[in-house]
Every structure is written in C-alpha cells, then in structure tokens.
Amino acid sequence: MINLKGLDLGELQALVSQMEEAPYRAGQIMRWIYQRDVEHFDEMTDLSKELRHRLSLCCRIERIQVEAEERSADGTRKFLFRLHDGAMIEAVWIPDGARRTACVSSQAGCGIGCPFCATALGGLARNLTAGEIVDQVLALSRLTGERITHVVFMGMGEPFANYQQVIKAARLLTDPLGYGLGARHITISTSGIVPAIRRFAQEKRQFVLAVSLHAATDDVRDFLVPLNRKYPVAELLAACREYTASTRRRVTFEYVMIRDVNDGLDQALTLSRLLKGMLCHVNLIPLNPVPESGLDRSRPETIHRFAHVLREAGIAVTVRRERGSDIQAACGQLRRSRAR
Numbered sequence: 172m173i174n175l176k177g178l179d180l181g182e183l184q185a186l187v188s189q190m191e192e193a194p195y196r197a198g199q200i201m202r203w204i205y206q207r208d209v210e211h212f213d214e215m216t217d218l219s220k221e222l223r224h225r226l227s228l229c230c231r232i233e234r235i236q237v238e239a240e241e242r243s244a245d246g247t248r249k250f251l252f253r254l255h256d257g258a259m260i261e262a263v264w265i266p267d268g269a270r271r272t273a274c275v276s277s278q279a280g281c282g283i284g285c286p287f288c289a290t291a292l293g294g295l296a297r298n299l300t301a302g303e304i305v306d307q308v309l310a311l312s313r314l315t316g317e318r319i320t321h322v323v324f325m326g327m328g329e330p331f332a333n334y335q336q337v338i339k340a341a342r343l344l345t346d347p348l349g350y351g352l353g354a355r356h357i358t359i360s361t362s363g364i365v366p367a368i369r370r371f372a373q374e375k376r377q378f379v380l381a382v383s384l385h386a387a388t389d390d391v392r393d394f395l396v397p398l399n400r401k402y403p404v405a406e407l408l409a410a411c412r413e414y415t416a417s418t419r420r421r422v423t424f425e426y427v428m429i430r431d432v433n434d435g436l437d438q439a440l441t442l443s444r445l446l447k448g449m450l451c452h453v454n455l456i457p458l459n460p461v462p463e464s465g466l467d468r469s470r471p472e473t474i475h476r477f478a479h480v481l482r483e484a485g486i487a488v489t490v491r492r493e494r495g496s497d498i499q500a501a502c503g504q505l506r507r508s509r510a511r
C-alpha cells in the first residue's frame with residue numbers, strides 16, 4: 172500500500188497515469204490530502220466512486236497518532252505523536268497574536284548530542300519522511316481547529332541531517348496545491364552542517380535559515396554543539412556569509428543563554444566582532460533547563476547585558492519570550508518523561 176501523504180504533484184501524476192487516469196486528478200487528490208486533510212478516499216467527493224475504490228485498494232493516507240498533550244497557561248500546546256512504527260516525536264503549537272506557529276520535528280531523536288538538550292539523551296532513532304513532517308502541521312491544525320501560519324523546523328532532530336525529506340516537506344507546505352504557506356513563513360534550523368548550508372543557498376524558494384550558534388569560540392561551542400569539531404565557528408560563519416551574499420537573505424542565529432557557560436562578556440564581545448556588518452539577526456533564548464544536564468539558564472540581567480553589547484555593535488537582537496515553560500516545552504522533554 173502506498174502512503175499518499177508525502178507525495179508531491181509529480182509523484183501523484185505518475186501514480187494516476189499508471190492508473191490510466193487524467194493528470195488533473197493528481198491536483199485534486201493533492202488538495203484533499205494537504206488542504207482538506209481527509210483520511211478516507213470516500214471523502215474525495217470530486218473523484219468518481221470507481222476511482223476512489225481503486226485508490227483504496229492500493230493506497231492509504233497515513234496519520235500520526237496523538238499519544239499525549241500538555242497545555243501551557245500561555246496557550247502553547249505540546250503534543251507527543253506516535254508514528255506508524257511506534258517511534259515517538261514531539262510538535263508544538265504556539266499562538267502569538269494572529270500567528271499560529273507549528274514547531275515540528277525532522278527526526279525521531281537526534282545524533283548531534285548537544286548537552287543541554289533532552290532529545291540528545293536518547294540518541295537518533297531514524298529520519299522522518301516528508302509525509303510524517305507535513306502531517307505534524309496537519310495534525311496541529313486539526314487538533315487546535317486553527318490554520319497554521321508559520322512553520323519552524325526546531326523540534327527534535329537536525330533538519331539538515333535529513334535534508335531531502337525536510338526540503339520536500341517544506342515544498343509541500345508551500346505548494347499552492349499543498350498547504351499553501353508562503354516560503355518566508357518557513358524557518359529551517361541547523362546546528363551547522365556546512366555543506367548543507369551551501370546546498371540550501373541554491374534552493375529556489377525563499378525559506379528562512381536559522382543557525383544554532385550558541386557560542387562564539389570553538390572551545391565553548393565544541394562542548395555545546397559537538398558538531399563544531401567537524402565544522403568550527405570560522406568555517407560555519409564563512410558558509411553563512413556566502414549564503415547571505417548569494418541569496419541576499421539574512422541568517423537568524425539562535426543563541427541559547429546558559430549561565431556561566433556562554434553568557435560572559437568575552438563571548439558577547441567576540442560574537443559582536445564576528446557578526447559585525449553581516450546580514451543577520453541574533454535570537455537570545457533563555458535555556459529551558461533539562462534536569463539531567465546540570466546546566467541552568469542565564470540571569471535576566473546577564474541576558475540584557477549580552478544583548479546590549481551586540482546592539483552596540485549594530486547587530487539586530489531579540490530576546491525570545493519564553494513560551495510553554497510551565498509544560499515540558501523544551502525539545503525532547505515530553506517524550507523523555509513518557510519514556511521513564
């Protein structure tokens with residue numbers, strides 16, 4: 172049985188042509204899957220009964236299943252989903268004014284091993300398919316009754332370690348026959364896989380690039396993002412500069428603020444020197460502590476001092492408002508609590 176969720180227009184056209192149906196049927200099926208989120212072929216009322224029956228014999232439309240949910244007082248809702256093979260992933264729905272952001276996972280688990288992250292503790296189970304990624308957006312929309320306006324690939328996993336499926340999912344989410352989001356409403360985050368950043372610069376659609384920097388020097392970043400030993404800070408920032416030069420799009424640098432680890436004046440000054448004049452934006456994120464890590468979040472006054480140093484150097488900075496801190500909203504925490 173072929174799972175239709177995750178197929179793009181070309182793949183659906185190939186399927187309907189094998190069934191000796193007209194090519195426009197592919198577009199109709201695509202709308203039913205990604206826009207109307209149907210689960211059964213019977214619901215595809217603009218297809219003939221005969222075609223619906225034939226589809227049901229060889230195809231299915233998979234759905235991820237809700238395993239658990241937590242709701243924050245600020246409206247944020249976090250879901251633990253079970254995939255068809257029993258793998259567990261998390262996705263978060265974040266309402267903010269008129270925005271409805273879906274924070275989605277790209278892998279079940281993660282192999283990067285950042286010490287402040289709950290997902291890292293279980294290692295990598297497997298990559299997600301494009302269908303499983305898109306289905307997180309459809310499921311969040313279905314479960315909340317509201318259309319998603321923005322998608323961020325900042326849940327479990329390193330998106331660029333699953334490049335093809337992540338980009339395919341992002342394309343399905345922006346396809347006018349798919350979910351129909353604007354490309355600029357999709358942010359893909361990486362912990363710094365340099366060759367993938369170069370490849371991403373060649374993508375035709377204007378997805379937003381976010382880089383989890385978290386430190387300005389190799390000694391600190393080697394500890395916080397072990398991938399830094401392969402792609403050190405200078406190499407990573409060189410790739411980001413190439414990216415901004417060739418796309419004319421800015422990079423968002425994520426910087427999780429961890430007390431007495433990466434929040435000192437020395438890191439702030441080095442960072443402002445490294446980023447000065449670059450087309451970028453820095454997002455300071457107070458750490459959502461994971462008990463096992465022994466790491467704590469920076470004090471508010473330290474975060475403000477850090478932001479001030481960067482602003483003085485002319486760098487655009489925001490301090491991320493905490494969302495869902497009363498639920499287990501940091502990536503991987505809900506799954507971990509259920510595994511215990």
Ligand code: SF4
Nearest residue numbers: 281284285288291328
């Ligand atoms: S922070 Fe991101 S890249 Fe690092 S281990 Fe967690 S999920 Fe992986």
